[in-house]
Amino acid sequence: MSIFSQRPALRWAVPGVAAVTFVGGGALVSTISANADAGLPPRTAAQLLVDVQQARLDGLSGTVVQRSDLGIPALPGTGGQGSADLASMVSGTHTLRVWYAGPDKARLALLGELGESDVILNGTDLWTWSSRDNTATHRTLSKDASAHKAPDATDIPKTPQQAADKALAALDPTTSVTTSGTATVAGRSAYELLLAPKDSRSLISQVRIAVDGVKHVPLRVQVFAKGAADPAFEVGFTAVDFSRPDAAQFAFNPPPGAKVTDATASTTEKMGMAQPNPDAATKATPANRPKVVGTGWTTVVVAKAPAGSTAKLDQGQLGALLKALPKVSGSWGSGRLLAGKLFSVVLTDDGRVAAGAVTPQVLYAALAAK
Structure with a gap:
């Protein structure tokens, strides 16, 4: 299925010529092609955007490293680097394992020094698990809810796809889109898309998205602050396999002795995770x-x-x-x-x-x- 099937706002029309008109206006898209120095044929920014939009992803698994250096004080209760707490991802370096086999089968495991935390979506069953505390929480989602991303402890993107979706959703007349050559990510050749704000008042200098040269899905996203040579935020694969994971990866059985909570509607509301009132x-x-x-x-x-x-x-x-x-x-x-x-x-x-x-x-x- 298309990785953008759940994201109609990210669809745009791309003429096969010099300029591209996006939803709501004209983000500047350079016609300069990415160099073929990684064994890839040249592609313009417009062509790469079409590639990403039309990508089909049946499954993948891999290891992701996320780094955050946002320049803010350490927040109480976030654990910091090496923690298996999902909230700790606002700072430091963290390693995750991810598995994906469709919009209703996904698993993310944050690996810490003393344990791991997992979020597992299998159909309408959503599990969160902490090995450190030996606790698990189960929620039964509605069919509509299971089609959306699972809730988590922080809005920091945890995979290159999540980070790229946020960046691409920002495309509008205030954005310049170019290519910056090619790169090698997780041993795979990739093109690099470069998004940059036209307004100098933004603290963001540029967003670099490495797009797999064959599968056309994001392998790495880097966000640079003004005047900085290193990214303030980065999330990317260090290893990736595009074969569909076995169904057993998404079947969670709490280990013996685990404290299991079934989050009913009332407990969900108490946790501040109730569905928003449309009115x-x-x-x-x-x-x-x-x-x-x-x-x-x-x-x-x-x-x-x-x-x-x-x-x-x-x-x-x-x-x-x-x-x-x-x-x-x-x-x-x-x-x-x-x-x-x-x-x-x-x-x-x-x-x-x-x-x-x-x-x-x-x-x-x-x-x-x-």
Whole structure:
């Protein structure tokens, strides 16, 4: 099946000439071809985008290494490098094993120094497993829910495909798309697509996507901050096999002595993972509805923190971390600034949060906008 069958927003029309018109506008696509220095025939950026869109993937398995150097303080409770906690992937280097045999059969295992954590999707059965705690949680998904990606502890992409989907979804008139030659990833020859924001206010310099020269699926994604020679975020295969994994890889049986929780609707709600109410957006008032300022790579989201959340943030290790952040102020008010390599976040004293892949000055302007 097409890897984009569940992602209609990523479809675009590509004329076989110099320019490409994307959904909503005209992202600049260079006609310069990727060099054939890895034994691959030359391909233009437009041709590579069509290749990725039309790729068919029946199955794969492999080892993935993810590295994050976002330039932010260590977050309490995330475990850090070498941890098998999925939330730890916001920083450090982590190794994962992945298996895929269709949209309803997927498995991801985060390998830590003292154990591993697994997320296994098999039809409508979703299991999460921690070997360190010897605990497992089972959820039964609806047929519609099982067609979407499984929930996880963090929104950090865990595979090259997830990272590429996020990058390709951002294609619009604010993006320049070119090729940058070829590369070898996991022992396979690959083309490299280069996505770059046209707006200099973005903290992101470029996103490099290595596309397999035969299978046309992403093998590696690297995100570079402005002025940096090394990626601030990288996820890529170190070994990959495109044969379909055996069905046994997706059959999970809790080991003897494991504590198993069956997450019913009530327990799911208690964990904060309840399905969103489709009517919530219509009931939201202008005062509490998130405001979006800007477009493309310089989009800023300004939202009102949920009632009572500010007091909770002031407690414990997280509270100490927030209080250590530098104070900032302006015509928009005052607050604390979290400035990373790829994004900035301002938490205001009056309970607002502004975030984006932009400089702090862009956040201040968004907070001041009426």
